[in-house]
Amino acid sequence: MPRVPRPAVVAAAALALGTLAIAPATGDGPAVTDPRVVTHFDLTRGQSPENIALAPDGSADLTLSNARQVVNVTRQGRTRLIATLPEVANPHTPVVGAAVVLGIARAQDGTLFVTYATGTAETGVWRIPARGGKPRQIAQLPPAGFPNGLALDERRGVLYAADSVLGTVWRVPRAGGAPTAWATGAALEPRNPRPAAKVGANGLRFHRGAVWVSNTNAGTLLRIPVREDGSAGAIGTRATGLYAIDDFGFVDRHRDTALAALTGGSEVELVRPDGTHRVVLTPGDGLSNATSVAVRGRTAYVTSAAYFTRRDPNLLLARVHQRDRD
Template sequence: MPRVPRPAVAAVAVLALGALAAAPAPADGPAVTEPRVAAHLDLARGQSPENIALAPDGSADLTLSNARQVVNVTREGRTRLLATLPAVANPHTPVVGAAVVLGIARAQNGTLFVTYATGTAATGIWRIPAHGGRPRQIAQLPPTGFPNGLALDERRGVLYAADSVLGTVWRVPRAGGTPTAWATGAALEPRNPRPAAKVGVNGLRLHRGAVWVSNTNAGTLLRIPVRSGGAAGEVETRATRLYAIDDFAFLERNRDTALAAMTGGSEVELVRPDGAHHVVLTRADGLSNPTSVAVRGRTVYVTSAAYFTQRDPNLLVARVHQRARD
């Protein structure tokens, strides 16, 4: 969720302060330890990292929303520019008013796909060649919307994009073309009455035969089954009271256990399959309005965009392991 006008900042702060206290950490189950900031970015240059896709070599491809850039951050913390989305004259982007690059998905061959919100015909999904290069728009999405989280289903050859303003999950052929409104409904729609803080369906992940999404205003984590023919099943609520949730990722060895970025409170919460959740990383660990989480093996990556704190946008890494019973 990129930097928004001051009234929206206040709205997110109210959500964070109004949330119920997180449940205490259980004595067993996954634990997140050894957090460290792997790379610091430059807020003055618009380098607010919004979303993340992991490369096989352990590096991370990040979208830098306000800079309209996609960069690669190595394991040693070195940053390399991969692409810059084209500037847009007179953007009328909902929520933020500026052109911003948001979600990212990485194909096995290294091709990158990103969502670009502009309030113009440039709004949609853009493709970036493997190892970087000139971006090309492959699908237009409504300029009145706010395409955010993105995921690629390589088996079916389709992309899914979460539209935070229109409350829609779009489905687009991987090669590009006409989008389909794959999932809609009240569970995906924004709940905040203020236009500058209307952020519904936000993060999006493919996991175990379903599209999972977060709803920022509602504070929910949702599961949408993918039926055998590819159609969307009924939306299932899997967790609630996740106020100001942004993106999330699943732990590879724990089935439906997820780590969720709580942007308003500068926290990451561990969400269990039964919907219970508790805080595992905080501002004290280096978080500054986290927006996205990625997991590979025992390593956790978290992007902090510093949209509201306006301090230290960064990429944080930590370790995840199974805590033994007492």
């Protein structure tokens, strides 16, 4: 989530104290070692890296929320601008007030999709052509909402977007068109009474036939099965006590073990299928309000947006050693 006004920082701290205690970890799990920051960004230019989509060559496409940009970063740290979302006059974005680009998903053909929250008619899902080009809005979402995490189901040809304010998972045709409120309910809704800190459904991944969603205020990781007809099954809570969780990524495509970015504490936690979790990366490793995680092979990619620390937004890489026997 992007930077919020100073009173909301206090609210976020209160939220952190109010979340459930971290559950003890049981059994072995993948080890995360050798963290290194490969790219540093510039807060004065709005470069807060928010979300990650991995390219086949091992580079990472990142959204820079306040800069309204999408960039590509190689494993060696070289950065290239892909696109800039259009400036919006008089944005009225919930939570943050400014126009921000948030979630990102990458199709197999290289097309990128992002969520853009503006508080205006430009709020929604935008498409960026493969190899870059002019972004184009393909679906409008409610201006009163805050579209955040985004994932693509290639087989069904649909996108899923988490709305942090309206407590909704939207479903949008990949080709564009009218969105559908695919999943709603108390488990997706924000819990904080302060408008500037109301962040419910946030991170989102499509994994093993289900849509997985984090709820930042609740500190939970949720799983919503996709039924054969494409409708949403019952929302299940898979983990609790994840202090100010933002986005997350799965360690591999065959298991439900995840790495979750905890933005409030600048940590990454390993979340096991039984819901237990433990810290594997900390501020000492270079994290500064971690926002998202993506994993490919033995490499974990972690973005830090520095929304509250105001120090060193960056992209960090670490090694993942597969020891999980689940």
